[in-house]
Amino acid sequence: MNDATKTLILHGGLLVLLFALQFVLPAYHHGNLARIMVLASYAIGFNVLFGYTGLLSLGHALFFAAGMYGMGLAVRHFGLSPAPALICGVLVGLAVSAIAGLLALRTVGVGFMIVTLMFAQAGYLTVLYFGEYTRGDEGFVIQQAERILWGLDLSDPTNRYFAAFCLFALCLLLTLWLVRAPFGKVLVAIRENEERARMLGYDVFAHKLAAVVVSGTLSAAAGAVYGLLFGYVGASFASVQYSIFPLLWVLLGGAGTVLGPFIGTLFMFYLIDLSSGVTTAYMLIAGVVLVALTLFAPQGLAGEVRKRLWRGLP
Incomplete structure (x- = not known):
């Protein structure tokens, strides 16, 4: 059996498996898995930049919150329906x-990490400053009547699960295609040896910028869907905590x-x-x-x- 078939x-x-679990999971785990699939989509976006391009962003909450607030404010202040609001x-x-x-x-390097962190903090402070519109720390709720997409009530657990599944499947398949395409292979080459990639004639800056845009857009899509499915938009999603989470998820599951990201x-x-x-x-446990996994499964x-077990695992 070749690697493509595997x-x-x-x-x-x-x-x-995820599709089938919808029909057998108890309510508690059903809701949890829907949330996990959306957050895993966010982590997939982060992994494109960190795992495949080698750029460590400490401010990815900026993109997650941008998608969430772009959707939420469109619904709250402009009265848009879910589909155009998601767009x-x-x-x-x-x-x-x-x-x-x-x-x-x-x-480059540490400078990139610091600048992205600063951008995320600027985004967080912007949300707080314009509290008249964003409701600041308090955030705002998207009402059930505003969460009906193509006749489907996204507050319903079944519809919410399938919406989360569709987002996750799209992000997973898109990333799988991306990393096996020539563009993805160039990103890996940049991660491994940027100077050699430049010497081979690749436009390193353009590829890195494209990676940032793809990563940020996937993360924003996850943020927009999260706000719509769970009916809440708040400043906590723009905080440093939500920049650290995807880094932990990707490191635990396996960068690149x-x-x-899902694992x-x-x-x-x-x-x-x-x-x-x-x-x-519980955070001590x-x-x-996490320390044990870092030591024994780096x-x-x-x-x-x-x-x-499988050197060809993408």
């Missing part, structure tokens, strides 16, 4: 990522692997969920587990599978 079976099998959220994320990329890519998000979500049921110091869970 890849199709693995990723297609995951999507079939607004994605377009806002695309524009913000393009502007941030053009400016941040003038720096297509399935890594890391699922693992981290339930690690915190189960730990909080045991003790109020989570921290110990390439992440999917990364260790690629290292030990």
Whole structure:
């Protein structure tokens, strides 16, 4: 069996499994998995930039929040229906990522990390400053009547699950195609040796900018869908915390692997969920587990599978 067939079976099998779980999961885990799929889509966007291009952004919450607020404000203040509001959220994320990329890519290494963090903080403070429209820390609720897409009530658990599944499937398949296309291979070449990629005649800046835009747009789409499916838009999603989360998810699951973001998000979500049921110091338990994984599985869970079992894992 060649790598292409294995890849199709693995990723297609995951999507079939997630689709089937809708019909058997109890209500609590059903809701959790819908949330995990949306957050994993956010992590997939982050992984395009960090895992495949080698650019560590510490401000990815800027793009997630841009999509969320682009959608939410369009519904709240302009009365748009969900479909055009989602498009607004994605377009806002695309524009913000393009502007941030053009400016941040003038720096390298630690400088890039600091600039992206500053941009995210500027976005967070902007949300707070314009509290008259954004409701600041309090945020605002998107009413049930405003969450009906093509006749489907997205507040209904079944419709919400399938909407989250469609977003995740789209992001997963798009990333799988991207990393196997020539563009994705150039991104990996830049990650491994930027100077050699430049010597081979590739426009490194253009490819890195495209990676920022793709990454930011996917993250914005996740933010827009999250706000619509769960009916809330708030400043906490623009905070540093939501810039650190995707980094943890990707590192745990395996940077530079297509399935890594989903595995890391699922693992981290339930690690915190189960730990909080045991003790109020649940973050201590989570921290110990994370340190252990960092020591004994430094390439992440999917990364260790690629290292030990299947070298061709995308």
